[in-house]
Amino acid sequence: MKRIIITGFMMMAIWQPLKVSAQARPLAQQELASAKVYDNVPEALQQKEDVYRLNIRQQTYYSFPSELCELVNLQFINAMKNKITDISPEISRLQHLQEVIFSENELRELPASFYTLEALQEADFSHNHFTELHAGFGNLQQLQVLHLNGNKIRTISPQIRRMRALHTLNLSYNHLEMLPSEIGKTRKLSDLSLSQNQLREVPQALFQLKALKSLALDFNQLTSLPKQIGKATSLQSLLLGHNQLKAVPEELTQLDNLELLDLSYNQLTHLPAALGKMKRLRTLLLVGNNIPEAEQERIRKALPLASVIF
Incomplete structure (x- = not known):
């Protein structure tokens, strides 16, 4: 910033640096866990550089105030259970943010600037009014958890x-x-919940996810499963209850790490012959199907270590 000084007939221009807010290093996780949680906004604004964690849950905010974006060292925000309809574009100033909770608000979209928060690791936007998983989330290369x-x-x-x-x-x-086939490119995805949607099919690419351990597809409208399901060999929990399945592919028995399989309330009359290969299966739910007694007995014998519930 240039300051003009007039002395007699002389005018001097003196350059002075702009005053900027000091940004401390981000706290490590152990430090962050023990850092003070500010729940009083006026107090937080008086100690801007010292605020790493902010809790404004249940305080009837209708928007996320732009002045809170002056808390440039923030790493954690809990703003759940407000009435927030919009977030200030100034949120892009919070480049140390690692976790945000905006669940149970009235949000329909996020400002484009939100998708520049490169340090963000966890985001909870559950129970709002979003209509899409926006392309901008693809910019958040550090994001590990998204609700x-x-x-x-x-x-x-x-x-x-x-x-x-x-x-x-x-x-x-x-x-x-429907799901885009590109979901099969999220190589680290291990826990995916798609319960209570209107899915009629799932892409083959979904089962290319080698890290996938838990998959919930219950309460949809699935009528069949792709044979590629057998490639998801890390799966430990698979929920397929309350669909419209009449059969499951033989390849299902290749899931040799599976411990929980829910096939309840479908239209099944039998299961694959090689069911006994699933040595780690401990719980098999088959309530609400049309499986004859002879087939029930065969299934029990094939899985002597599992709890099978008809």
Whole structure:
């Protein structure tokens, strides 16, 4: 900044640096866990550089105030259970943010600047009014956990393939009718919940996810499963209850790490002959199907270590 000084007939221009807020280094996780949680906004604004954790839950905010974006060292925000309809574009100033909780608000979209928060690792936007998993999430290369359950999501951007760090994705209780094949590119995804949607089929690419351990597809409208399901060999929990399945592919028995399989309330009359290969299966739910007694007995004998419930 240039300051003009007039002395007699002389005028001097003196350059002075702009005053900027000091940004400390981000706290390590252990330090962050013990850092003070500020829940009084006026107090937080008086100690801007010292605020790393902010809790404004249940305080009837209708928007996320731009002045809070002056807390440039923030790493954690809990703003759940407000009435927030919009977030200030100034949120891009919070480049140390690692976790945000905006669940149970009235959000329909996020400002473009939100997708520049490169340090973000966890985001909870459950129970809002989003209609899509926006392409901008693909820019968040450090994002590991994303909760979007309880929204009105109908589409998932193909840019999901760029979410290289994502390991937990909750999209249950939405309006999804299909999934993009690009979901098979999220290589670290280990926990995927798609319960309570309107899915009629799932892409083959979904079962290319070698890290996938838990998959919830219950309460959808599935009528069949692709043979590629047998490639998801890390699966430990697979929920397929409350669909319209009349059969499951033989390849299902290749899931030799599976411990829980829910096939309840479908239209099944039998299961694959090689069921006995699933040595680690401990719970098999088959309530609400049309399986004859002879087939029930065969299934029990094939899985002597499992709890099989008809």
